[in-house]
Amino acid sequence: MPEEARRRTRTNDPEGLRQKILDVAEAAFQEKGYHATSLGDLMRAAGVTGGALHHHFPTKKAIGLAVISERVAAAVEETWIRPVSTASSARDGVRNVFAMIADELDAQGFVRGCPLNNLAHELSLADSDFRAALERIFARWRDSIADKARSDRDGGNSDGATDPDGFAALTVAIYSGAMSMAKTAQDASMLRVCAEGFLEVRPRSPT
Amino acid sequence: MPEEARRRTRTNDPEGLRQKILDVAEAAFQEKGYHATSLGDLMRAAGVTGGALHHHFPTKKAIGLAVISERVAAAVEETWIRPVSTASSARDGVRNVFAMIADELDAQGFVRGCPLNNLAHELSLADSDFRAALERIFARWRDSIADKARSDRDGGNSDGATDPDGFAALTVAIYSGAMSMAKTAQDASMLRVCAEGFLEVRPRSPT
DNA sequence: TATAAAACAGGGTAACCGGTTTGTTTTGAG
DNA sequence: CTCAAAACAAACCGGTTACCCTGTTTTATA
Incomplete structure (x- = not known):
């Protein structure tokens, strides 16, 4: 029983709708x-009915897992892994990513934090599927940085860190922690302070 | 109209009940x-009725603010600020705290994360009172470490860091980030890796 | 074109949420 | 001992939650 102003033609676009929901x-x-975030929030923001949402994602958890494995992973890939792997050295790549993100945050005026860390803090204890x-x-984030540092070292680049795995772990930890403080302070300066302290030139020899 | 097995004597202990709720x-x-966490969860866990809970804390937010300003602040004071300020040097104090916490986590077998960072990630965007x-x-956490590093330097302790504020910011960032990874991995080893990488002896002069 | 499957619409629901209200019990100052 | 205030108990509220169910429309395949 069509209502008066029923949409004449409905275009089925399952993949598009799925992506819209994930957006x-x-x-x-x-x-x-x-x-x-309630399912109602998502339905309203995406302009989607409950039936459509439930069709693509049977539970709220399914949406969360899809966001993590498809969107958050891609974001890390784009903002960290690719820039670092194509940089002149691991240390230089890390320095550039820190600077780029700090600039972005300053430009937009507020700090929402790292998507991966935000979700990790909220969900990794609540549900082991999320956690995994x-x-x-x-792990992939750390490994990609460690690989870059290793190839620097093997290539004779003295700019590299002594221990690739330690350098990678430190990089991710410092970024995560600095972003945590930046989010709480709503100020990106802590990112710059930490990046400088971390990547400063090692003292040649104390005077 | 007392029920059959009514508690004979009710002990009014407002402060005790308040602390129990905060516990x-x-x-x-x-x-x-x-x-x-629902108020029902808290009522059940504390063995307190809704009326009593509402008497001590008018809203859920009031409970959150009290936990932050009374409990979380005290926890940071106890596990970080006091141990570092009484250590032989800032660097040594930081090293000891990292080791102590990693040992604790290994002993208890699971990682719940840093209380401050957990709440900071969840609440600092949602509510500005929480954020503040x-x-x-x-800020107090960083300042206390920076003060210690400054007094090291002024006392002629060459073990200290070049920049006290930078050292303090790095310390908090590395701990926060390493704990974030430890929580997600449910493994404390990342704390040790990051502490070693951070506090390793500076290279005297590359061979 | 016939037909089954997929895509979507939209109302419905039971449980639960944070918070309030009302009323009873205990306490302690005068 | 009196009695007002504090401390506590328990029922209760409207709103929201995640999820489900039934029915209709579109699309793919034959």
Whole structure:
């Protein structure tokens, strides 16, 4: 029984709708967190009915897992892994990523934090499926930096760190922690302070 | 109209009950987060009725703020600020705290994460009162480490860092980030790796 | 074109949420 | 001992939650 102004033609675009749902879910989880985001919020923001949402994602958890494995992983890949792997050295790549992100945050005026760390803090204790998915991303993040540092060293680049794995772990830890403080302070300066302290030239020999 | 097995004597202990509520709230927020913890959870865990809870804390937010300013701040004071300030040097104090916490986590077999960072990630974007309270703790944490590093330097301790504020910021960032990874991996080893990389003896002069 | 499957619409629901209200019990100052 | 205030108990509220169910429309395949 069509209502008066029923849409004449409905275009089925399952993949497009799925991506739309993930778009709004990714943004909402980043702004408000997983628990604080209701399915109603997502339906409203995506302009999607409950039936459509339930068709693509049977549960809220399924949306969360898809956001993590498809969107958060891709974001890490794009902002960290690729820039570092194509840089002149691991140390130089890390320095550039820190600077780029700090500039971005200053430009937009507020700090929403690292998507991976935001979700990791909220979900890794609550659900082991979430935890496993998030840990995989952390591991890949560290491994990619360590690989770059290793290839620097093997290539005779003295700019590299002594221990590739330690350098990678430190990089991710410092970024995560600095971003945590930046988010709490709503000020990106802590990112610069930490990057400088971390990547400063090692003292040649104390005077 | 007393029920059959009514408690004969009720002991009015307002302060004790308040502390009991904060006890269970602190634990629940640490385990499940603020949003995922319902007032019903707290009532059940504390053995308190809704009326009593509402008498001490008018809103859930009031409980959250009290946990932050009374419990989380005290925890940072106890596990970080006091040990570092009484250590032989800032660097040595930081090293000891890292080791102590890693040992504790190994002993208990699971990682719940840093209470301050857990709440900071979940609440600092949602509510500015929460954010301000959390930022104050971060600032005091950094300041106390920087003060120690400054007094090292002024005392002629060459073990100290070049820049006290930078050292303090790096320390908090590395701890926060390493704990974030430890929580996601449910493995404390990342704390040790990062502490070693951070506090390793500076290379005297490359061979 | 016939037909099954997929895609979507939208109302419905039971449980639960944070918070309040009302009323009873205990305490302690005068 | 009196009695007002504090401390506590328990029922209760409207709103929201995640999820489900039934039915309709579109699309793919034959």
